[in-house]
Amino acid sequence: MPANPDYPELTSGKAHWRYQPSSACLQDQVILITGAGDGIGRSAAKTFAVHGANVILLGRTRSKLEAVFDWITDHTDTEPVIVPCDLLVVDDNSANALAQAIEEGFGRLDGILHNASLLGPKTPVAYYPSEDWAKVMQVNAFAPFLLTRTLLPLLQQSANASVVMTSSSVGRQGRAYWGAYAVSKFALEGLCQVLADEHENVNRVRFNSLNPGGTRTTMRATAYPAEDPGEVPTPESRMDIYLYLFEQASLSLTGAQIDARTWKGPQAPTAAPAS
Numbered sequence: 001m002p003a004n005p006d007y008p009e010l011t012s013g014k015a016h017w018r019y020q021p022s023s024a025c026l027q028d029q030v031i032l033i034t035g036a037g038d039g040i041g042r043s044a045a046k047t048f049a050v051h052g053a054n055v056i057l058l059g060r061t062r063s064k065l066e067a068v069f070d071w072i073t074d075h076t077d078t079e080p081v082i083v084p085c086d087l088l089v090v091d092d093n094s095a096n097a098l099a100q101a102i103e104e105g106f107g108r109l110d111g112i113l114h115n116a117s118l119l120g121p122k123t124p125v126a127y128y129p130s131e132d133w134a135k136v137m138q139v140n141a142f143a144p145f146l147l148t149r150t151l152l153p154l155l156q157q158s159a160n161a162s163v164v165m166t167s168s169s170v171g172r173q174g175r176a177y178w179g180a181y182a183v184s185k186f187a188l189e190g191l192c193q194v195l196a197d198e199h200e201n202v203n204r205v206r207f208n209s210l211n212p213g214g215t216r217t218t219m220r221a222t223a224y225p226a227e228d229p230g231e232v233p234t235p236e237s238r239m240d241i242y243l244y245l246f247e248q249a250s251l252s253l254t255g256a257q258i259d260a261r262t263w264k265g266p267q268a269p270t271a272a273p274a275s
């Protein structure tokens with residue numbers, strides 16, 4: 001891996017990290033990232049590759065995935081893979097095909113970052129179009145269920161796999177006008193808790209939910225058009241918690257609800273494991 005991967009946003013972001021993982025903390029890990037072409041997912045893909053992971057880049061816009069793929073192959077010695085996939089239409093067949101491809105390519109899966117998400121309209125429930133409601137629930141809640149369920153056997157081939165569900169403040173406390181987005185994140189939190197409980201002491205797969213908090217991305221700009229993006233933390237400034245959740249240091253953590261804004265590092269008791 002090049003000593004300096006030429007990733008200035010990561011260099012700047014590190015100034016805000018509360019945890020300093022080793023440069024090879026994800027060496028040879030195989031991690032699937034959904035929504036890897038933009039925003040937080042793109043930042044996670046590049047950061048994980050810089051730290052040694054072979055990333056499987058799933059997203060709906062091929063050109064964006066290719067740009068991330070090119071950057072990773074130019075700047076790291078890892079082996080990224082592109083999976084163009086619209087989670088709006090993912091089904092048993094496409095999920096099984098993905099599992100088969102991962103099985104053939106890597107033989108196991110060490111982690112999933114469920115990150116792709118649709119914001120949907122910000123409108124009162126009374127006026128919320130049912131078609132939009134169904135789409136948001138499909139992408140934000142059903143797709144993570146389907147992918148996790150289908151990929152569980154591959155996760156169980158890993159020595160210690162980690163699944164992270166990307167939540168939101170409005171998925172922990174409902175808020176007016178956030179409609180299906182908020183409800184889908186509550187569903188994701190529920191899925192995470194059920195899976196963590198089902199797998200506690202059974203095998204080596206851990207499940208945690210993470211609220212990145214306000215982060216400078218297209219989704220954030222859409223949700224808060226009046227906000228100055230320069231005042232919002234970059235995705236790279238949040239990557240310490242993302243690395244932590246996929247590396248050895250978090251091995252015993254499962255069933256936790258973590259907020260990236262208040263997380264103080266691995267030793268701080270901000271994350272409460274489920275009992």
Ligand SMILES: NC(=O)c1ccc[n+]([C@@H]2O[C@H](COP(=O)([O-])OP(=O)(O)OC[C@H]3O[C@@H](n4cnc5c(N)ncnc54)[C@H](OP(=O)(O)O)[C@@H]3O)[C@@H](O)[C@H]2O)c1
Binds near residue numbers: 038116211212217
């Ligand atoms: N940014 C924030 O302030 C914030 C705060 C709290 C929680 N979050 C959560 O953090 C996660 C990442 O958000 P972000 O801000 O990085 O969002 P973003 O900039 O909008 O990126 C979302 C990514 O998901 C992909 N995606 C959307 N629908 C998809 C579909 N049907 N199939 C496949 N991929 C799809 C997008 O693909 P395209 O590139 O093709 O559009 C994009 O790459 C989300 O789960 C979000 O809810 C974000």
